[in-house]
Amino acid sequence: MFTPSPSLIVPDTELGSEGMRLERLGPNHYHATLAPSRGLPLVPNMLQFRCENAADTPVRIDVTFPVEAPRGKFDEYPHSATPDYRTYLPLEWERPCNGTGNTLHIPPTPWNVFQVGMQCPLPQKALAGRIDAVREHPHVEVSALGESIQGRPIHRIRVHDPAHTPRWRHVIVNQHPGEGNSRWRLMSMLDRLLSDDPGCAALRGRAEIDFIPMLCPDGPANGWRRVNADGVDMNRCFRMEGPDARHQTREAFLLQSFLESQPPHTLWCMHTWPGLTESILDGAGPEFSGDCGSIEDLHALFLQHGEGLLKPLSVREEPGGAETWNGGPRRRLGITTFLIEGGGEPAVPEPHEEAGWALLKILGAFWR
Numbered sequence: 001m002f003t004p005s006p007s008l009i010v011p012d013t014e015l016g017s018e019g020m021r022l023e024r025l026g027p028n029h030y031h032a033t034l035a036p037s038r039g040l041p042l043v044p045n046m047l048q049f050r051c052e053n054a055a056d057t058p059v060r061i062d063v064t065f066p067v068e069a070p071r072g073k074f075d076e077y078p079h080s081a082t083p084d085y086r087t088y089l090p091l092e093w094e095r096p097c098n099g100t101g102n103t104l105h106i107p108p109t110p111w112n113v114f115q116v117g118m119q120c121p122l123p124q125k126a127l128a129g130r131i132d133a134v135r136e137h138p139h140v141e142v143s144a145l146g147e148s149i150q151g152r153p154i155h156r157i158r159v160h161d162p163a164h165t166p167r168w169r170h171v172i173v174n175q176h177p178g179e180g181n182s183r184w185r186l187m188s189m190l191d192r193l194l195s196d197d198p199g200c201a202a203l204r205g206r207a208e209i210d211f212i213p214m215l216c217p218d219g220p221a222n223g224w225r226r227v228n229a230d231g232v233d234m235n236r237c238f239r240m241e242g243p244d245a246r247h248q249t250r251e252a253f254l255l256q257s258f259l260e261s262q263p264p265h266t267l268w269c270m271h272t273w274p275g276l277t278e279s280i281l282d283g284a285g286p287e288f289s290g291d292c293g294s295i296e297d298l299h300a301l302f303l304q305h306g307e308g309l310l311k312p313l314s315v316r317e318e319p320g321g322a323e324t325w326n327g328g329p330r331r332r333l334g335i336t337t338f339l340i341e342g343g344g345e346p347a348v349p350e351p352h353e354e355a356g357w358a359l360l361k362i363l364g365a366f367w368r
């Protein structure tokens with residue numbers, strides 16, 4: 001019987017891994033050596049590749065990152081295989097997370113060509129397809145903050161019903177390019193907001209909401225988990241002195257300029273770490289003193305809408321670091337900011353979509 005021999009392809013124009021070395025050890029068996037990230041030598045670029053000629057065949061990949069005491073361990077999260085960025089097959093690591101050596105097993109699938117990446121990857125072209133699907137909605141305006149260093153648009157989707165004057169402005173943004181599950185959470189908020197749900201229709205009139213689903217669109221094609229082409233951590237680049245193209249990496253300058261041109265009431269920063277999705281309030285803006293309600297009211301909404309999907313709200317005594325997009329804008333602009341974390345696993349979209357829907361319900365219920 002003829003057994004197909006899968007080929008692992010890197011680079012891939014959508015999901016790659018800069019500097020990764022691949023050796024073929026057998027017909028279905030590879031060894032991948034990950035390279036360090038630009039700017040963060042203890043963090044590996046992500047294990048990402050395209051697999052071709054692979055239908056009905058298992059594939060084994062031994063992965064190493066030859067660095068002592070690595071950070072941002074490559075096997076910290078489950079990975080997934082996807083033929084279309086809609087269907088995801090979760091993949092598990094053979095051994096417990098250690099960051100230096102592990103094995104990924106891909107079982108036989110019906111797909112002849114598929115991509116593999118960390119969490120549920122949602123790279124630039126797949127994101128563009130999702131944006132095209134809502135572009136014609138009468139309450140949607142699609143634009144870009146500008147171009148990334150490698151020339152990709154940083155998409156911005158603004159949602160508002162122009163028949164009404166918005167009372168509130170909200171901005172929802174994903175900073176780290178490797179945290180695909182958080183982009184599923186964010187895109188679910190967008191899709192639900194545009195649904196026929198009566199509460200969402202009312203919210204579109206009451207608020208203007210900007211979605212920036214990937215601040216660093218160069219990341220997935222290069223396997224960068226946290227950084228841009230300058231090797232700058234995309235959540236360590238807010239500038240307390242104000243936006244400045246000479247002293248700030250490009251994507252950060254574009255986002256900060258946008259935020260400061262008309263500061264929103266709230267800023268939601270979408271990330272992942274292990275465990276259930278959790279929301280950390282860096283600080284409450286002036287609307288908490290009367291117009292909307294108290295922090296206790298917000299706590300109650302998290303319990304009401306987040307059961308089984310979100311941890312209870314955490315409130316920081318001091319905002320996060322001034323270089324972060326939750327801590328910095330809170331300190332400099334005095335607005336309400338959230339760090340949304342957790343949800344790093346599982347590597348299927350549905351729980352992250354449900355978490356996004358819960359967050360949108362909370363946003364709509366509190367900022368009335």
Ligand SMILES: [Zn+2]
Binds near residue numbers: 175176179270272
């Ligand atoms: Zn992050």
